[in-house]
Amino acid sequence: MDRQKILLEYFRELSDSIGPCNWWPGETPFEIAVGAILVQNTNWANVEKAIKNLKAANGLTPAGLRKFSPDELQELIKPSGFFRMKAQRLDNFLAFLENNSAECITDLTDRDTSSLRQDLLSVNGIGPETADSILLYALNKPVFVVDAYTRRIFNRHMLIPEDIAYEELQDFFMDVLEEDVDLYNEYHALLVVTAKRWCKKSNPDCDNCPLRRFLEN
Template sequence: MNREATLRDYYQAMLAALGPSRWWPGRTPFEIALGAILTQNTAWTNVEKAMHALRESGLLDPRALARLTDEELATFIRPAGAFRVKAARVRNFLLFLHRTCDLDMDGLRGETVETLRPALLEVSGIGPETADSILLYALGLPSFVVDAYTRRILNRHGLVPEDIAYGELREFFMDVLPPDPALYNEYHALIVRTGKNWCAKRQGKCPDCPLAVFLEEFSPLTCTGKSIIPHP
């Protein structure tokens, strides 16, 4: 299998069917980073409610947010779910920003993925997917984001094993694609849009999927049709 050619073919098929995604929503790098933390284990619609409450109160700024008590912070982000846990994670991220860039994310612009990613992963409550989302979407650095949709789609097409680790799945893309933040941004967004609309966990809608061309036959229950791409 020519992995680069295969991944580019998948990208072009999704882009042709869905058009540009224009992700990630947020007016500033900090808003995007905050959204990446709040969206853990919840729907984006819930995050929007929390972000709206913060915006209406003039708190979508790291310095303003840092002045809140833990209880006040938790109250504002309640709509995002697990609000006390997420308040602690936001606080940890604010402390990280205070140490590294005096609460000004523009101060991180000169960093690289190789130096900044390990530092983010040391922040309690920030895992690989959140760290990569902050790097890619908030800071425009070439760090590919993968998620459950990525694993599900590629596994159902016979490209990766079901139990592939996050790091291996990330490298599946980054090993062969150029370190282009715009490409990584759009690719991940297209995967999420495709996954949400066609590749559900229990039952896929393979015949209408933008990636149907890469399967030669379909199973109506599991969407695990025979792939026309050989397994790596």
């Protein structure tokens, strides 16, 4: 199997069918990082409501976020669900920035990607998908983000096992694709759209999916 060729063919098919996704939505890198934490275990529509609340309260900067009491922060992010847990995770993220003498996440841009990823993973509440989303979308680091959608699509196409580990699934892409932030960004976004629109968890619409021809081969 020429994995590089197959993955690029999938990308081109999705890109031609769906068009640019312009993902991740966010006006600043810090807002993107906050969104990556808030989107855990919920959908983006709920995160948008929480982001809107934070923005209205001038809370989408490190200094702005720090001014809230725990109760105030929980109320503002309540639409995202698991608001007590996520408020603590945001506090943990702020502490991470402070411990690294960073006024904002962009102060860490020049750090080595691998070591920065390990430091992010050491923050309680930041797992591989969240860390990689921050690296790719907030800091423009060439890290391919994978998720349950990625796993679902490529397992159904019999290219990966269902129980593949996160790092192994990530390597499935990064081992053969060029280190390209724009490619990684758009590829992940296209897979998310595909999973939500056609390759649904239940009742997938394979007949209308742009990737249907790959199932026929």
